[in-house]
Amino acid sequence: MLVVRTRARRARRAGRGGARAVTSRFPAPVLHALTAAGWYEGVRLPERELRARLRSWGDPAAYFPPPVTAVLREFGGMTVHQYGPGADMSRMPFRIDPGAGLHADRSLRAYGARYGPDLVPVGEYDLGRGRLAMDAEGAVHLFWGDLWKVADSFDGALVALVEGRRPRRLDPAAPAPLPPGEPADEARARDLARHRAVRGGPLGAVDVVLREFELGWPAFPVFADPDPLANVGAGCLIVDRRNGLVTQMPALPADRVLDMYRAWYPAR
Structure with missing residues (x-):
């Protein structure tokens, strides 16, 4: 992807200019996967570029809560290509791109109405079979047939996704009330x-x-x-x-x- 290549070029330039910051933020295998995708500690999209991408990713009036905006500023456009066995389940590729999940917004809103938190799409999982979403508190969810809780934070979600850790399925509550509207033929x-x-x-x-x-x-x-x-x-x-x-x-x-x-x- 264009954004990943841009991140990789920035990483190479940072490497030429001096040693990149060493971080203990992620376990070594997770850090390796993120680095291969073009991420490095301290990378941030410039504010103008972030705002342009937010407009291109969805409705200009769409609201991105601060935790979501912070994640997109640091990881927006990143794609992690991976397959193979993980800690609890197979490791699958995922991409951080809200535009990839916009057509699932109604389903995410329906789940949000049922479980409580409003969910904002932030990417896709398993080649588009699943959608990643965040709530206003920063917790990460996966819409993958049903709604699953991945982690309470985005960093935790990255670790779980890269290591192949099974998310927790949320039990559905009572059926949602049928929204009003005009009957259709x-x-x-x-x-x-x-x-x-x-x-x-x-x-x-x-x-x-x-x-x-x-x-x-x-x-x-x-x-x-x-x-x-x-x-x-x-x-x-x-x-x-x-x-x-x-x-x-x-x-x-x-x-x-x-x-x-x-x-x-x-x-x-």
Whole structure:
């Protein structure tokens, strides 16, 4: 990625100018992985560049709490490429980029309403199959089929992710109340899904395919690139016939996704 290369160039320049700061902030294997991704102690995005990236990563009016802003200033754009066994589970790649999780914002808000903290997307996990998010206190969560607590701090999350430590699954509370809205028929559902999914560009979805179930319509994106690996982690949308709510769902088998949605917003 461009940002990673930029970080790497800064690191090389810092190395030419003098020895880089030695840190005990992370265990040696974690520090090695972060250094390979272009991070080093003391690296920070300049304020103007950070603000420009925040605008490019999402809605200019979006609110990034101070702990999230601090993380993006230091780690924004970093990608850790890794595979293999970990302490409790396989180690998977992850990327710190709020834009990668923006299309999951409705799901994150739904989880936030259920568990208490408002969640802000900060990146992706497992090639887009999971979304990393933070709350205003700095705790890191993983939306990966269900909501998981990774760590109470971002540094702790980096250690857990690099070392392959299993996050803690949060037990769902009572089903969320159905938000108000206008009922949707299939034609309106298609329009809502297309407006949400079809963004343009060579890598974006070009259309959606709807499949009906009792609460509405799952909408699966259709991509111009026929290679299925090119669109790993795309997931699907669900348009609720009762209120027109459009919810981003994770990249899981269709039956699992429908069961999740039924648990979130059951028929009444």
